[in-house]
Amino acid sequence: MKLKGAIDCLREGGIPSDSELTELLHVSDCCEAEEYLFKSAREVRDKIYGPTVFARGLIEASGYCKNDCLYCGLRRSNGKAERYRLTKDDIMTSVCAGYGMGFRTFVLQGGEDGYFTDEVLSDIISSIKDRYSDCAVTLSFGERSRESYRRLREAGADRYLLRHETATPEHYARLHPKEMSFGNRIKCLENLKELGYQVGCGFMVGSPYQTDEDVLRDLRFIRNFKPHMAGIGPFIPHGDTPFKSFHAGCVGLTVRCLAIVRLMVPDILLPATTALATLSDEGRVRGFLAGANVVMPNLSPEEARGKYSLYDGKKNTGAESAEGLAILESEALSAGCRLSMSRGDHADMRKY
Numbered sequence: 001m002k003l004k005g006a007i008d009c010l011r012e013g014g015i016p017s018d019s020e021l022t023e024l025l026h027v028s029d030c031c032e033a034e035e036y037l038f039k040s041a042r043e044v045r046d047k048i049y050g051p052t053v054f055a056r057g058l059i060e061a062s063g064y065c066k067n068d069c070l071y072c073g074l075r076r077s078n079g080k081a082e083r084y085r086l087t088k089d090d091i092m093t094s095v096c097a098g099y100g101m102g103f104r105t106f107v108l109q110g111g112e113d114g115y116f117t118d119e120v121l122s123d124i125i126s127s128i129k130d131r132y133s134d135c136a137v138t139l140s141f142g143e144r145s146r147e148s149y150r151r152l153r154e155a156g157a158d159r160y161l162l163r164h165e166t167a168t169p170e171h172y173a174r175l176h177p178k179e180m181s182f183g184n185r186i187k188c189l190e191n192l193k194e195l196g197y198q199v200g201c202g203f204m205v206g207s208p209y210q211t212d213e214d215v216l217r218d219l220r221f222i223r224n225f226k227p228h229m230a231g232i233g234p235f236i237p238h239g240d241t242p243f244k245s246f247h248a249g250c251v252g253l254t255v256r257c258l259a260i261v262r263l264m265v266p267d268i269l270l271p272a273t274t275a276l277a278t279l280s281d282e283g284r285v286r287g288f289l290a291g292a293n294v295v296m297p298n299l300s301p302e303e304a305r306g307k308y309s310l311y312d313g314k315k316n317t318g319a320e321s322a323e324g325l326a327i328l329e330s331e332a333l334s335a336g337c338r339l340s341m342s343r344g345d346h347a348d349m350r351k352y
């Protein structure tokens, strides 16, 4: 079989040549090589975590953002975005409901909103940890100072998600406004790791101007950085951003990236993202079949859900909502996995 050597090389912890990796990224859907790639990714995942998909409850705390990333619907120049912000009470109510459903990880995510100071966030984090001491708290509030990350960690935060977005500095500059820098992004990721967080990076597949070389750099970056988690989903245009006329990323390429990342970093926690599920009804199942092992259904209050609009058509009902756990469970099953509501810590630091 063509590319069997390259896939075996990945399985053994090696790195195939750039041309082989590029070929692997672009094999056709369902061909023999792709089946072997996915089967290998599942075997590697199952050896460490079992055939398990971990569910996290996602709470989208703020639709305000001071940044102006060209791809994102929450960018500050989008005058059409309906902004909202959850109060501590709203968040505690969502956590309480999620706890009742069985969630033991809560992901608080939001734009870079000045309202969520260290004090405000620390109070929320410590309240969650006091009341629900068996739960993990994951934060995703963008770039902050090392001191801020330190305080939030001290307040009890366990994990932090900050996608690197692209590992090519020139590409980074085309996706972001001048005041943002690739260097600071990476510095933030390093700080988070040093402070003892379980850290997630990640990138969009098919973002505007992305080349194969950029994707290879993303894969190599993840292999070297060895994050605990990585969010990898297709780019989807948002009609009120400068990138509204670009095509969405490719589902097939996204799932092949997931499988390659699984082989490069065997113990990584890898979500089948909402963007993947938004682009294709089979997206999530295809993600699980390619070695993904996390899902993050939405626990935000109903009124907030439609407003956290990163891209057009973002799903927030059915299996994307916490109320849709039964659907998620059957999707996991159809990919040969069980759905777990446990904390689902990284293999290096399992507590429960």
Ligand code: 5AD
Residues within 6 Å of the ligand: 071, 072, 073, 162, 163, 165, 203, 204, 233, 234, 235, 236, 237, 238, 275, 310, 311
């Ligand atoms: N398409 C896909 N993903 C997007 N994100 C932001 N905008 C889009 C988009 N248009 C992703 C970014 C960010 C995460 C919160 O959402 O990668 O890090």
